[in-house]
Amino acid sequence: MDFTYPPELDTFRAEIRSWLEQHLTGEFLELGNGEDLGADTWPLRCRWEQEMGAGGWIGLEWPTAYGGREVSAMESLVFAEEYARASGPTRAGTFGEGLIGPTLVHFGSDIQKERFLGPILRGEEIWCQGFSEPGAGSDLAGLATKARLEGDQWVIDGQKVWTSQAHLSEWIFVLARTDGAAAKHKGISFFLVPLDQPGIEIRPLVDMLGDQHFCEVFFDGATTAADMIVGEPGDGWKIAMATLGFERGTAFVGQLKKFATELDIVIGLARERGLTSDPVMRQRLAQSHIGLELMRFGLFRTVTSVVRYGRPGPEASIGKLQWSKWHQELTELCTDILGAEATLDHHHTTGLLHDLQHSFLFARSQTIYAGSSEVQHNIIGERVLGLPKD
Numbered sequence: 001m002d003f004t005y006p007p008e009l010d011t012f013r014a015e016i017r018s019w020l021e022q023h024l025t026g027e028f029l030e031l032g033n034g035e036d037l038g039a040d041t042w043p044l045r046c047r048w049e050q051e052m053g054a055g056g057w058i059g060l061e062w063p064t065a066y067g068g069r070e071v072s073a074m075e076s077l078v079f080a081e082e083y084a085r086a087s088g089p090t091r092a093g094t095f096g097e098g099l100i101g102p103t104l105v106h107f108g109s110d111i112q113k114e115r116f117l118g119p120i121l122r123g124e125e126i127w128c129q130g131f132s133e134p135g136a137g138s139d140l141a142g143l144a145t146k147a148r149l150e151g152d153q154w155v156i157d158g159q160k161v162w163t164s165q166a167h168l169s170e171w172i173f174v175l176a177r178t179d180g181a182a183a184k185h186k187g188i189s190f191f192l193v194p195l196d197q198p199g200i201e202i203r204p205l206v207d208m209l210g211d212q213h214f215c216e217v218f219f220d221g222a223t224t225a226a227d228m229i230v231g232e233p234g235d236g237w238k239i240a241m242a243t244l245g246f247e248r249g250t251a252f253v254g255q256l257k258k259f260a261t262e263l264d265i266v267i268g269l270a271r272e273r274g275l276t277s278d279p280v281m282r283q284r285l286a287q288s289h290i291g292l293e294l295m296r297f298g299l300f301r302t303v304t305s306v307v308r309y310g311r312p313g314p315e316a317s318i319g320k321l322q323w324s325k326w327h328q329e330l331t332e333l334c335t336d337i338l339g340a341e342a343t344l345d346h347h348h349t350t351g352l353l354h355d356l357q358h359s360f361l362f363a364r365s366q367t368i369y370a371g372s373s374e375v376q377h378n379i380i381g382e383r384v385l386g387l388p389k390d
């Protein structure tokens with residue numbers, strides 16, 4: 001296998017590096033690339049989004065007709081590598097750039113493209129994803145939120161939950177049932193809904209980290225204009241599956257870089273505490289290193305699929321299973337190395353101990369979001385191994 005990059009990517013890499021050196025400085029650099037998207041740093045994060053938009057670094061893969069740069073999967077990988085290398089801040093606009101933007105490019109009306117794509121590319125409007133409900137997570141098609149057309153607007157009633165950054169966003173894309181009589185997957189529609197209105201109540205949930213990462217969102221006669229449905233009534237399931245399929249694997253590049261840094265820190269802690277002569281500890285550290293290398297090669301495999309077939313394929317589930325489990329094991333190992341010290345963190349503190357404990361606790365959610373481990377096993381069983389459906 002040849003892991004060298006084609007030389008023509010060097011110019012693009014140099015362009016990215018030079019822009020980041022000039023713009024990712026001072027308070028932007030201090031934002032860091034942690035998972036913690038607290039309300040206190042949110043305005044600065046949004047300013048960074050606008051800085052990136054002004055530099056033309058949002059929507060790189062989008063067609064030029066809609067303001068993107070139509071870069072290749074390899075160029076996208078190079079951008080992700082450089083952004084991670086420079087410790088670029090965790091993005092406020094992920095849902096806009098990564099999910100609803102590409103959805104509107106493919107399925108949106110001219111009015112929707114005109115209205116929404118520009119503000120996403122300029123980092124001016126922040127989106128969140130309203131799919132999960134109290135009774136519908138893995139079984140998303142079981143959702144109960146309803147929408148009906150009344151005159152020139154859709155009226156929405158129901159509840160979403162675990163909606164990341166809803167309390168910090170301007171718009172939400174929502175799946176709602178528009179035909180109760182149709183088959184489960186058929187009666188669902190896809191809506192674009194403004195969050196700032198009397199029919200919507202957003203209640204942030206405090207997670208076990210003490211953070212307000214996600215929310216409950218209540219729709220009680222919430223409204224959106226009649227032309228804010230994406231596709232036709234009943235197209236929602238098909239469009240939502242496409243939305244979830246736009247992930248091209250390159251988002252994992254940044255995470256891999258963070259994992260490598262974390263592993264280095266854990267090895268350093270083990271050395272400091274004289275634990276590297278312990279055979280069990282050595283074995284666990286070596287396993288973590290091997291796991292990291294396997295994930296790195298898995299990433300190249302995913303990107304190769306994207307270059308060849310335009311999408312990551314169901315094998316991406318293997319990667320999701322691998323990294324979420326690996327990260328839980330690494331953070332457990334770190335906690336074992338720290339011993340009693342690991343219990344001393346408080347969520348208002350800062351510093352290395354806080355970051356490591358934050359990572360340990362946040363890793364619990366990683367086998368749940370973006371498809372739980374059990375669901376990934378089902379996908380691998382059915383679509384990779386060709387086993388009968390469960």
Ligand SMILES: Cc1cc2nc3c(=O)[nH]c(=O)nc-3n(C[C@H](O)[C@H](O)[C@H](O)COP(=O)(O)OP(=O)(O)OC[C@H]3O[C@@H](n4cnc5c(N)ncnc54)[C@H](O)[C@@H]3O)c2cc1C
Pocket residue numbers: 128129130131132133134135136137138139161162163164165214365368369370371372373374375378390
């Ligand atoms: C940090 C975080 C952020 C999130 N952000 C968002 C967001 O922004 N927007 C959004 O819409 N949602 C979001 N979610 C919700 C997430 O998509 C759901 O939690 C996930 O889909 C699982 O659904 P659930 O929580 O209802 O669990 P359930 O589906 O009820 O699952 C409960 C358990 O049963 C298992 N299970 C379920 N079905 C099967 C099956 N067929 N076979 C075997 N086992 C099964 C699951 O693996 C799990 O262990 C977020 C979740 C987290 C943790």
